Amino acid sequence: MAAKEGEMTKRIVITGSTRGIGNGLAREFLKRRCQVAVSGRSADQVEEVVAELGQYYGESKVCGAACDVTDPEQLQGLWDRTAEAFGGVDVWINNAGIGIGRQPLWEQHDGDLAALVNTNLTGALLASKTAISNMVRQGHGQVWNTEGFGSDGATQPGMAAYGATKRAVRYLQEALRKDTADTPVQVCTVSPGIVVTDLLTGDYDLTSEQWEKSKKIFNILGDHVHTVTPWLADHILAADKSGTRVVWLTRRKALARFMTASFRKRDLFTPKS
Template sequence: MKTVVITGSTRGIGRGLAENFLASGCRVVISARSQEKVDEAVKELRAVHGEAAVTGIACDITSEQDLAGLWAFASATGPVDIWINNAGMSIVRKSLWEQSADDLRNIVDTNLTGLLLACKVALAGMLDQGHGQIWNMEGFGSTGQTNAGMAAYGATKRALNYLTASLQKEVKGTAVQVNTLSPGIVVTDLLVGDYDFSSAEWQKTRKILNILGDTVETVTPFLVRGILGAHKSGTRVAWLTGRKAFWRFLTAGFNKRDLFAGYDSQPA
């Protein structure tokens, strides 16, 4: 039974990954900043998968002490086989000069500094135990995409790929692997929170997202299968490939779907 640690896993993609790892027979350790949210998620998951299969602990990834505590908690009963750096944040889409300094510091502290610290802790633990896989979660900007209003978020995700490539060189010759997950465009609160639903820009963006986007329930089973089937450092598991995106646009006229209908009915 493999032990899997997922940061930021009480909701969204992280929660979907946890559910699919559990369904595959893995032991899962979930985490989030709030212990209350962790306890609630653990209770819900145990009701389906059993008490022994899932545990959880609060962890703020900007704190090295919290991350060390997460590693100690997860490894107390055996080695950590898979560590997924999923936790992250976004800020409202607007031009850089309109962003607050606090928001810019927070997104860098979480998406980049937090990632560095998480990799530091997980790598040290895995090298000590003699094996393990680290998976870093790509996002918009990771492979060079640019868009207005996404300067800060995209910069942190571009840095993620540089870090991942560098760490792959650092672990060369060991039994530790550093890999990449690319979920594509997944409808989560993190994605939806970036947009003003009353704006004309949103109506244009919505059409594109309905072509290229998918739900957590669609994407996460694919990602988990890819992770469990990976055996070498440098593996990239990607849901939305260029070929798939091309086919989506080609057949868009025949596939009328609205991934955001549920959000329209929510109060402002």
């Protein structure tokens, strides 16, 4: 859906947008004539993506900055870079996140657990703080946090740590809505569902029986980035009030897919020739 003639476009920051869902969203927003700031931990990757997107959508439409979301100074640097390029930030999407191997908690490495919590939870806290504090001074803006498995309280073996970080994000959103009630800042939530990315497959041993079982479910409920992100982008741009939740894989949609799975075969993991 392209922007209508004369319609005000939005200036959007997306953390973790050099690949995966974040990158897909960046492309969709640019198609809709928005200005987009790309970010990721690797300066080289950010530079490469900004150059590519600038070639297709116009250099004035894209900027970027390397940003580790666990570092407050780098988060402020991302805001400053975007404000310098576009004059401000209308929408800030906390998309950056990492996974962890699906194992019982006691078998997971301490360093991996610390990195998971630092990125998925501490990163969401610090990035939300950065965005909201700047938006309050600016006089407007929306902050979006990204839900994932565990946000709704669902549990699975091997998902204790990851699910706990995403359950915490749900609480964070509800609390931030109350904190920002008397401010010009809106707090919203995006739930992409099950999307085939490195984050999804990276949690598994792809030679294991566990993966074969999980893959059957993913082929029923999952989708590719290019399927999900156009719909997400349209609904994010249409949101105009705090508390908005943009949810791709609703319970009704999941139920319908299970009911039709026997005669609607899907294979999301075999590359098409």
